[in-house]
Amino acid sequence: MARPSRAHERRADLVAAARRAVLGRGMLDLRLRDVAAEAEMSPGSVLYYFPTLTDLLREVQREAVERFCAAREDAVRDEPDPRRRLTAMIRSGLPSGPDDELCVLLYELGAVARRDASYAAEHIRLYERQVGIYAGILETGAATGAFTLTRDAGTIARNLVALEDGYGLHITMAVPTLDVARAAGLLLACASDATGCDLGDPGSGDQEGDR
Structure with a gap:
């Protein structure tokens, strides 16, 4: 045999x-x-x-993208309140700190995307999948009256993902320029402005509707 x-x-x-x-x-x-x-x-x-080494690294990137997006989907799947879902989504997108292995891995692999179309395609898939999660939360919140959106859901979603990417890079740099709590607070402030809903402080668990 x-x-x-x-x-x-x-x-x-x-x-x-x-x-x-x-x-x-x-x-x-x-x-x-x-x-x-x-x-x-x-x-x-x-x-x-x-x-080739490139083939191997593409598989590393594909797996990392899947793990990251799946974790974000899991973080919001069972929360019925759009406000809490949006807060959980924001928290799930930031590195846990400078040594967050999965986020660092995605940043390292994403750096190649400027020169290699195949890496760029996977990075675009990562971006669009996150935008889709955000847009779904925002649209649900608007439909239920929890949010009063200042822009269409897609525009807000794209801005939030881009801000996450930028703040995450600052968190994971050799010399971080801000910490996770500060980055989360900045994102929540932006999301609050975009939704007309006070999402509260990320560290307190205090949200509009909890008071």
Whole structure:
């Protein structure tokens, strides 16, 4: 009887090794031999499972995007109140701190998007999926009377995702220019203005309707 193939398992191990290598060295300095060393394999063995380093890193990016978006969807799925859903969505989009591995990984991979169309396509997918979650929350809030939107839901959603990206980058820089609480407060202030609804302070759990 033929032995079962371990290709899927080995590919998963290589994706994990590449993820660690990106976090450890960054995209600009990353080489095939770095991933091979992390996986305890020869460079030739890595290429047996992925034709090029770019192919492997695209899979790392695809997996990271899926994990990040799925976590954001989970964060708001069971909350019926649009105000609380919007607050939870904002909180879920920011790094937990300078060493948030998933956010750092996405920033590292996103830096390549300016030069590589395939990375750009995945980064666009990440952006649009987040915009879709936000827009759904905003539209529901407007329909139920919880929000009075100052712009259409799509415009507000795109602005919030872009602000998250910018603030998240500041949080994860070698010398952070603001912390998570401050970034969340700034985002909530923007969202409050855009929805006509006081979303409160992110650290207090205090929202309009709780008082």
